[in-house]
Amino acid sequence: MSVTPQPYTFSQRAQKITSSAIREILKVTERPEIISFAGGLPAPKGFPVDAINTAFDNVLRQNGRSALQYGPTEGYAPLRAWVAQDLARVGANDVSPEEVLIVSGSQQALDMLGKLFIDPGSKVLVESPSYLGALQSFSLFEPAYQAVPTDLGGLIPKGLTDERVQDARFIYALPNFQNPTGTTLNLERRKALVQRCAQANVPIIEDDPYGDLRYAGEDLPGLLGLGRAAGATVIRLGTFSKVLAPGLRLGYIVAPRPIIAKLVQIKQATDLHTATLTQMAVYETIKSGFLKTHLPAVRELYKQQCGYMLTAMQEFFPSDVTWTKPEGGMFLWVTLPGHIDSNELLQRAIQNKVAFVPGEPFYAGVTPQTNTLRLSFVTVPEEKIREGIATLGRLIAESGTGLKAA
């Protein structure tokens, strides 16, 4: 049998990309009959459509020609200044606008940082489990992952052994309401982490898309401020995706100037700059304190949603299942009895019209814990949360007795 030669050859890098587990699941969960806890989408109810509409309108009417022009790669100066000042809220008081680079969502920042730091085989430290989208970005540059152990309190600084940190290009850390687990790093661990990284010369990438969405407990200082005080190199990623809307595709990187300078070169080659109109409209939206009134409503909504899910799990999940209790953000993490494989559970869940993301793809550099899964609680209405969790509880219980779901 003859094989038709392909009229193109993909790069080896492209050939190594496999399709994301989440994308594959989302295809199924787009079906309207499925109750999906799988997506990572913020609740559209929280999007401030009117405020954004007014801002775009004002910018175009008052400044239309510059809003539609090319702009500097570093970003729109007033927005950079706003970000620099706003960081005082997370305990970084002395950030200069020149240390801020505006990007097209923090996902772009992850790709750019991969380009900046990773050669094939470079050691990269990641929490175990970690954000799947970051693993996807970094993996294009073929790092050797080292998994840093975590528990219910997030990353365990004592796990940063000499052997692990030696020659690491960076550690990727998610201190607030982590994706996927929903866990938060306490103050003591934050301090221990930055001190250890300062001493071992390992830069920290602090990814904090959910920090503003705290609905329980106390705000904690970010790694950026703590790290600067301890002499660590911290690169902080922020985004407007969760506080305004992800369709804006707007985020930022905060880093020491020499790192920003290199990232500017990388971004220039990628997309010249982030959309001028969007940057100006977001600045217009937030410049007079809009987030102070908007965020409490989003937090209240997410708190309620989280409560619905926790109540339903308490009622319907078998007693040998455990889960995290997030103080903010959009996700929680479920640990099933060791003999249940969540990939297999997902197949049965989809047959029963419920979806979630199995834990396996969130692990890198370690054997995945296949008895885990991620649930998103922000977009599904209360009655559907109850129905979906009741179904999952039944399927889990049936796995325990060896029965198969109908």
Ligand code: PMP
């Ligand atoms: N980091 C984390 C931890 C995320 O959960 C997400 C969004 N799911 C991103 C980065 C990317 O966000 P964006 O590109 O919309 O800023």
